[in-house]
Structure formats: structure tokens, C-alpha cells
Amino acid sequence: MRVSKLLMPTLREVPAEAEIASHRLMLRSAMIRKLAAGVYSFLPLGLKTLQNVEKVVREEMDKAGAQELLMSALLPAEAYMQTGRWDIFGESMFRLKDRNDRDFCLGPTHEEIFTETVKNEVHSYRDLPLTLYQIQTKYRDERRPRFGVMRSREFVMKDAYSFDLTKEGLDASYDAMYKAYCAIFDRLGLDYVVVDADSGAMGGSGSQEFMVKSEVGEDVIAHCDKCGYTANEEKAECIPAPKDFPQDEKPMEKLETPNAHTIEELTDSLGVPAYRFAKTLIYKVGDQYVAAMVRGDREVNPIKLQNLLGSPEEAELAEPFAVRDITKAEVGFAGPVGLSIPVYADKEVMEMKAMVVGANETGYHLVNVEPGRDFTPTLVADIRTIEDGDICPRCGGKIDTFHGIEIGHIFKLGTKYSKALGLTFPDENGEEQPVIMGCYGIGVNRCIAAVIEQNHDDNGIIWPMCIAPYKVEVVVVNAGDETQMKMAEGLYKMLSDSGVATLFDDRDERPGVKFKDADLIGVPVRITVGKKAADGLVEFKLRNGEGFTEMNFADAAAEALRLSGEAK
Numbered sequence: 001m002r003v004s005k006l007l008m009p010t011l012r013e014v015p016a017e018a019e020i021a022s023h024r025l026m027l028r029s030a031m032i033r034k035l036a037a038g039v040y041s042f043l044p045l046g047l048k049t050l051q052n053v054e055k056v057v058r059e060e061m062d063k064a065g066a067q068e069l070l071m072s073a074l075l076p077a078e079a080y081m082q083t084g085r086w087d088i089f090g091e092s093m094f095r096l097k098d099r100n101d102r103d104f105c106l107g108p109t110h111e112e113i114f115t116e117t118v119k120n121e122v123h124s125y126r127d128l129p130l131t132l133y134q135i136q137t138k139y140r141d142e143r144r145p146r147f148g149v150m151r152s153r154e155f156v157m158k159d160a161y162s163f164d165l166t167k168e169g170l171d172a173s174y175d176a177m178y179k180a181y182c183a184i185f186d187r188l189g190l191d192y193v194v195v196d197a198d199s200g201a202m203g204g205s206g207s208q209e210f211m212v213k214s215e216v217g218e219d220v221i222a223h224c225d226k227c228g229y230t231a232n233e234e235k236a237e238c239i240p241a242p243k244d245f246p247q248d249e250k251p252m253e254k255l256e257t258p259n260a261h262t263i264e265e266l267t268d269s270l271g272v273p274a275y276r277f278a279k280t281l282i283y284k285v286g287d288q289y290v291a292a293m294v295r296g297d298r299e300v301n302p303i304k305l306q307n308l309l310g311s312p313e314e315a316e317l318a319e320p321f322a323v324r325d326i327t328k329a330e331v332g333f334a335g336p337v338g339l340s341i342p343v344y345a346d347k348e349v350m351e352m353k354a355m356v357v358g359a360n361e362t363g364y365h366l367v368n369v370e371p372g373r374d375f376t377p378t379l380v381a382d383i384r385t386i387e388d389g390d391i392c393p394r395c396g397g398k399i400d401t402f403h404g405i406e407i408g409h410i411f412k413l414g415t416k417y418s419k420a421l422g423l424t425f426p427d428e429n430g431e432e433q434p435v436i437m438g439c440y441g442i443g444v445n446r447c448i449a450a451v452i453e454q455n456h457d458d459n460g461i462i463w464p465m466c467i468a469p470y471k472v473e474v475v476v477v478n479a480g481d482e483t484q485m486k487m488a489e490g491l492y493k494m495l496s497d498s499g500v501a502t503l504f505d506d507r508d509e510r511p512g513v514k515f516k517d518a519d520l521i522g523v524p525v526r527i528t529v530g531k532k533a534a535d536g537l538v539e540f541k542l543r544n545g546e547g548f549t550e551m552n553f554a555d556a557a558a559e560a561l562r563l564s565g566e567a568k
């Protein structure tokens, strides 16, 4: 492709709305343009990259024995109603009606539709196991679309679904997908970890996420260096950490603490450390209110709380008016003693002694409170968020936490969808048994953003060869010079004819402009044809290396061929 003909409107300015490198660089290198919040168009460079990622995904899925098909994105509501997800998806589902008033949605994920397809099209248990997949556009009206294609409202997902008759069969199908995912992310050159994930409200018996380590990641992952334990913080098990508490029990006492609404204000006014307090936070989960208690130096994990309650809806901090109504006090004075709603205490709270809690009365706290003696929680469970320095639940070592981008998710679904939609086969006794399912997703365009997060510098993107939109760029320094132009044209033709995706910057522009663009769009190999063309020499440069090497024309071409993997 000639740059003079390519729709590649690169931007010099850093777009104000882009907070992270991948978003900035995808806009600047003219890969994407924004249409609306979380909705993007892919321009030629973006689309080529997307297609390259899809190719890798497709090859590895096919190799793993999965079969590709393509479902509509426009889906009738019935199956989602049958599984209950029409309601569960709530505001994150895009809904519409046709001219006959029939309900449809734009598919956020396709478990229901694949289950129905297998139910309608597979007539014998002998046709199982089966793993089907598609690479297709998904729609989710995300609460906070951001970071460009990292969290968008329309995105490309590779979603696969496995159908087995036995648990062992599911394990084998799951394992095949696990291996395919590793192969895909290895080929994309991503530095990733696999973490135990929350299978929470979706049900199912196990799930793992593929996470790319990145400071801009929205997920937090707990990891133990000693034994290798790795888990999403939504799932990571917290072990109570010992602290020094006064051992002598005293009667509970009410103290005036007029200006202490927060733990910091309390530590200042009472002169005791944060871990001596127990925070009581009022949460709304679905249509019920509950109190969640954690030690003052800890945080409640809303997903653990949601899962504990088995709720499909997120746990959210209650509005101040509801807190006032429930505790009869201003926000900041809630406590477990005498509270009318269920109290869920973190395990660590039960190991505290002589704690300070809110008195459910504005301006007052209770001190010397003993769990078990002064209040009994409805349930004691692990509801806090794991932190750096926590004890590893597996080996007792030390936990570190880091941020990650979820690029893939594999899930043992079990029989939730097959039961709800009646996908069954008769067993040897003639009894109908529900098919055991797994589901497996990869965020295709999120992968692009993740690759850029891990592969860029101040000047632009540094594409790994595998998904680079173009593998080699030939730059002619002076498009008006006949010798230079002839050599550059020859090089471009030779590489293109050999099947190497080659970009030719043939523009009548200053060399500085061309080099800046080349660095920005991140093509892995650059061959510059300049003054020394007359001597048969060119400059050979790798985007991920320092400086350049002077080479003769034929050697440069051969090296470019070799590196791009197309050498015959």
C-alpha cells in the first residue's frame, strides 16, 4: 500500500479525551475514530490489525477442534427471558422492538442462542462433544465506557461454547480451550497471567481469566511469589491477619465523637489506630439492604458480598437517605449493635477485641465492643478485599497485588443454560440428562489495546510482527529523486509480490514527517532509501531496536523477508 493513497490521517496532537497510551496511540495513528461514547469506527490501519488478531484467534480455535459459525447480533428476547438474563442484564443490555412490537436485544453474549442452536440442530448424543465459536460484534451499554476500545459499548468478541455429556468431557473441552488461549496470547506477544476468577452470579464450577499485567488495568490480581497462587481480587481468599488487641474485656461504652464521620477523623479524635475500628457499611443488593462489617483498615469487596447473597445485582453503597432511615443516624455512625437489617461480618472482625463501632446515633461511637458478646452477625464470611502484604491462603507466604486487563475468560458453566432451555439427551437408562456446557470469550479489540499498552514508546506503537498492520515500511527520503524512487519502488514491489504486507511512504513530504509517522504507526521493519541509493545502499531499522544498519539493497530485502516470516 502506498501511503500517498492510504487513508491514514495521523494526529500530531495528543487527543484530550484519551487517558491511556493505547487509546491515545490508536487515535493518533489513525486506527480508530470515535462516533459516540464507547463506539468506534476502525480506519484501514485499525481494521488490518483487527483482522490480524482475528486470524490468530481463528487459527488456534480451529486447531483446537472448535468449529466456526456466525450468529446474528440482533437477537429475539425469548431465550434470554427463559434463562432470566433479560432482567439480569438490566441497563447494560441494548433493547429494541421490531415493527410488530416484538422484543429484541443486541447480543451482549450468546450462551442462550448457541444452546438453542445445538438443541435444534444436534439430534444425537453421538454428535457430542461439540465446541462452536464465532468472532462477532457484541453490544453492552457499559456503565463507564472508557479507554477507547478497551471498554467500549460495541466490541468484537470471540465467543466459544462447548457441549459435553459428562463432567470429564467438560474438563477436556475446557482444557483444550485453555491451551488454545495460551497459544493465542503467546503468539500476540502478550505478557499475561491466568487467574482464578469469580464464577459468582453466573453459576458454574470454575472459571479462569487471562490477564495482561498493566497499570491501567481495571482488575486487581493477588499473587504469591512463593507458591504461585494467583487470583482475581473478587475471588482471592482473605486470611485474617493478627493484630495486637487489648485482652481485658470491659463493658461496652458510648462515647461522644461529634465530628468523626470517617476512620481518619476517628483515629485522630480517639487516638487509636484504624485497625481497632470496625466499619459498618450499609449496602443495597438488589432490593434488600444489608450491613457489611470489615476492620477499619480494610475495604469491603462488593462482589464477594453480592456472591454471598447470591444476587444477580451488584452490591452498591446505600444512598444517604436509606442509611439515615436504617441507622437513625447520619452517614458515618452506623454500627452492628441493635441494627435491624442483616449484618454480614468479615472473618477478621470476629478476631477483633475491644473494638470501636458506630452507635447508630449521630455524633456517637461505642467502644470496648466485643463481637459475640455485644452483637452477633447474621453471617461471618470473607467479604473484604485482599491487599499487599496479606497472608497467602495457600502457602502462608506474602501476597502482592497488581493491576491487569482481562483479555480472555474461560468458564465451566455446567447445566445452567441447558436446563433452562431444555437441551438434554437421553442417557443409557433412557433418562434425559442436561448437556454440560462451557463458555470461552476473548475481547479481540481489547487485545489490540493490551498489546499497545505493553509495546509502545514515546514515539508510538511498536507492533509485534504477528499482528502489525504492515510488516515492512519502505520510506523514500526524496520522492523527487529518480534513483531513490526507482530503488524504493523496486523494493516495494519485490516485498509485496513475495506476500509481505508492505507500506511504501512515497509521499512528497519532508523525511522528518515520514519518520515520525512511521514511528507512530509502529511498522516493525523500516527500510529507508535515501542519498546512498546511488551506491546501492539503504538504511535498515527495526522499530523495537536502536539506530539503523546500512545495507545493500538485496541484503535489506532478504532480511525484511526473513523477519516478516515470509522467506521462502
Ligand code: ATP
Pocket: 109, 140, 142, 149, 150, 151, 152, 153, 155, 157, 406, 407, 408, 409, 441, 442, 443, 444, 445, 446
Ligand atoms: P469486564 O469484567 O472487563 O467487564 P466481562 O467479564 O464482563 O469483562 P466477559 O463477559 O467475560 O467480560 O467477556 C469476554 C471478554 O470480552 C472479556 O474477557 C474481555 O476481553 C472482552 N470484553 C468484555 N467487555 C468488553 C468491553 N466493554 N469492551 C471490550 N472488550 C470487552
Ligand code: MG
Pocket: 406, 409
Ligand atoms: Mg469476564
